Each structure stands twice: as C-alpha cells, then as structure tokens.
Amino acid sequence: MSSLLSTDSQGAPLGQRKQYKIVEINDAGNAPSGSRRAQSPTRRISNEVKTSQYTWWTFVTVFLYLTFQKTANLYFLLVGIFQIIPSVSPTDGVPLQFSPLAIVIVIDAIFAGYEDYKRHMANDLAISAKTRVFNRQLREFEEVDWRELKVGDFVVANHEILPADIMILAVIPAEGSRSGGNMGLCYVETKNLDGETNLKLREAPQPTRNMFTNEDEAGYIIQGHVESELPNGDSTSTRARCTWRRTRTGAATRESPSH
Incomplete structure (x- = not known):
C-alpha cells in the first residue's frame, strides 16, 4: 500500500532535499480499532x-x-x-x-x-x-471496511477491486491455475482510473516474489519498510526502495534493500 507518512531526506543541501514517503510493511500495530494500531503515535492519513x-x-x-x-x-x-x-x-x-x-x-x-x-x-x-x-x-x-485500512497492511484478494494504492510483493496462483505465480506476474484492470478496460501486466519485485508459498505466510514472513517517491501524475510506474526483515520460526535475517 502506498505510504501516507512523509519525511525529508537528510544530508542534502538546503533547497535540494528530496521528499519521500516511508511505509512500515506489515506493522505490528496493524490491528482493528482499539488495539495498538489505534494507539500508534505515528500520524497516518485515513483511507x-x-x-x-x-x-x-x-x-x-x-x-x-x-x-x-x-x-x-x-x-x-x-x-x-x-x-x-x-x-x-x-x-x-x-x-x-x-x-x-x-x-x-x-x-x-x-x-x-x-x-x-x-x-x-x-x-x-x-x-x-x-x-x-x-x-x-x-x-x-x-x-x-475500506476505511479501516492502514498504511503497510497486507491486502490479498483476487478478482476484487483494490481498496487503495498497493505494492505487489508476490503473486500466489490459485490451485490449478496456469498463471505463473512464482514469476510474480499478475494482471490489473485500471478502468476506474483511466477508463481503459484492457488488462495491464504487473510484476512483483524480484527479491520478494518467491518469499510466499501460500497466503497464510504473507502476514508474518516479512517485515520492514519502503521508501517511496511522493505522489505524482505517473500512474504507470513508481520508484521505491524496499528494506525488509524476513522471519521464519523466530529466526530473523536482514535482507539487502531492493529498488
């Protein structure tokens, strides 16, 4: 999901600082209202x-x-x-x-x-x-409800309307499907944005596309953050840097950032 938390990059000369947004992936505070999600001190824009x-x-x-x-x-x-x-x-x-x-x-x-x-x-x-x-x-x-989505949530749904801007981490094919989920490829319809009814090919990043074997793993196998460019008029591509921590049976491994 696209970041709703913005900050300035540090170390750049005044007037040349680039702005980017930070998304906490699968934040531990992501939970229904009344839990730590609602008590998080970080300001997040509503969906x-x-x-x-x-x-x-x-x-x-x-x-x-x-x-x-x-x-x-x-x-x-x-x-x-x-x-x-x-x-x-x-x-x-x-x-x-x-x-x-x-x-x-x-x-x-x-x-x-x-x-x-x-x-x-x-x-x-x-x-x-x-x-x-x-x-x-x-x-x-x-x-x-769509209104309850928080930045960094994992939302997994096939043949459904996407509730917000999202980042594709992996594609898990349905049982018996001929589509190559392990290749990280999927198709997205964007007619709600641009009126075009043809399906558009989207690809998950190489470092994350093979992390999940089923959707039950998606919620705890990866954590980290994404540094993304600010919103702009380009609806076909975006630039971001992903840093994550992969966990299995309590063991944590720090992965290198990907672009």
Missing part, C-alpha cells in the same frame, strides 16, 4: 474518500463564500449595498436588489446541498466496501 465540499456545520459559510466568488453575484450584492446608502441610492434606501438575489442564492443552495448530499452517500458507499486484511495477532485474513 477514507472525500469528494464532498461541505459539512453540515460549514455549509452556510463555505457556500456563501463560493457564491460570491462569482462576478455576477458579487456585482448584484454591491448594487444592493449601494441601494441602502441614501445619498447614492436610486431607491430611497430600499435594497430592492436583495430580493431577487436572495431567491437565486436560496435556489442555488438547495441544489448545491442536494448534490453534496449525494457525494456524501457515494463516499460512504465506497469506504464501506469490504476487503481482506491480514491480522498479525490472529495470523489470518479478516474482512474489514
């Missing part, structure tokens, strides 16, 4: 989706601010203000312009509120979708 503009407590102020960013609305507001000033008012101080302006604003507010309500409903539907996450304490995959 929740937000496309709405307003909340119920900010609707009036934000809507009015956006409304009077429009030149026409601001013009009629100023006309109404000048109508209040007797010395320059052609209406004897009666702000006649405010009545039609108020009607237009109220109608716009109703439509804006309704459209934003539908965005809230769509967001809730998206983040309430189910996915599987490996629980290190239980040593098994469990079903959780």
Whole structure:
C-alpha cells in the first residue's frame, strides 16, 4: 500500500532535499480499532474518500463564500449595498436588489446541498466496501471496511477491486491455475482510473516474489519498510526502495534493500 507518512531526506543541501514517503510493511500495530494500531503515535492519513465540499456545520459559510466568488453575484450584492446608502441610492434606501438575489442564492443552495448530499452517500458507499486484511495477532485474513485500512497492511484478494494504492510483493496462483505465480506476474484492470478496460501486466519485485508459498505466510514472513517517491501524475510506474526483515520460526535475517 502506498505510504501516507512523509519525511525529508537528510544530508542534502538546503533547497535540494528530496521528499519521500516511508511505509512500515506489515506493522505490528496493524490491528482493528482499539488495539495498538489505534494507539500508534505515528500520524497516518485515513483511507477514507472525500469528494464532498461541505459539512453540515460549514455549509452556510463555505457556500456563501463560493457564491460570491462569482462576478455576477458579487456585482448584484454591491448594487444592493449601494441601494441602502441614501445619498447614492436610486431607491430611497430600499435594497430592492436583495430580493431577487436572495431567491437565486436560496435556489442555488438547495441544489448545491442536494448534490453534496449525494457525494456524501457515494463516499460512504465506497469506504464501506469490504476487503481482506491480514491480522498479525490472529495470523489470518479478516474482512474489514475500506476505511479501516492502514498504511503497510497486507491486502490479498483476487478478482476484487483494490481498496487503495498497493505494492505487489508476490503473486500466489490459485490451485490449478496456469498463471505463473512464482514469476510474480499478475494482471490489473485500471478502468476506474483511466477508463481503459484492457488488462495491464504487473510484476512483483524480484527479491520478494518467491518469499510466499501460500497466503497464510504473507502476514508474518516479512517485515520492514519502503521508501517511496511522493505522489505524482505517473500512474504507470513508481520508484521505491524496499528494506525488509524476513522471519521464519523466530529466526530473523536482514535482507539487502531492493529498488
């Protein structure tokens, strides 16, 4: 999963420091709410989706601010203000312009509120979708909402929608499948991102593709961190450096970083 924790690289001259993100792979704190995951002091950005503009407590102020960013609305507001000033008012101080302006604003507010309500409903539907996450304490995959995903979680699902940006560590073929899982190859459909319905080939890194023989091993056989470049407009590739610690029956081995 892509990192949601950012930091500056150290040792570079001022003005030349490159920013990167650090992801703790299979963090021991990754657990359901109320466990160490929720108590971790590290700040992590939520996996929740937000496309709405307003909340119920900010609707009036934000809507009015956006409304009077429009030149026409601001013009009629100023006309109404000048109508209040007797010395320059052609209406004897009666702000006649405010009545039609108020009607237009109220109608716009109703439509804006309704459209934003539908965005809230769509967001809730998206983040309430189910996915599987490996629980290190239980040593098994469990079903959780998309909103509960944390950076560094192991998410393993075939023929399902990916709940977030992910990094492919290994591909375990289904029983009887002809696809070469030990080659680390899989196919991904990206039509939700770019509208293309053709399957795209993706490959797991060489150092990790043969680490798992089945998905039950995925949650405890590897730990470590990934240093990844910051988000950008390139949706076809990314640059990252992976450092991991592989464990079997209590023995730990430090692997060299891979790119």
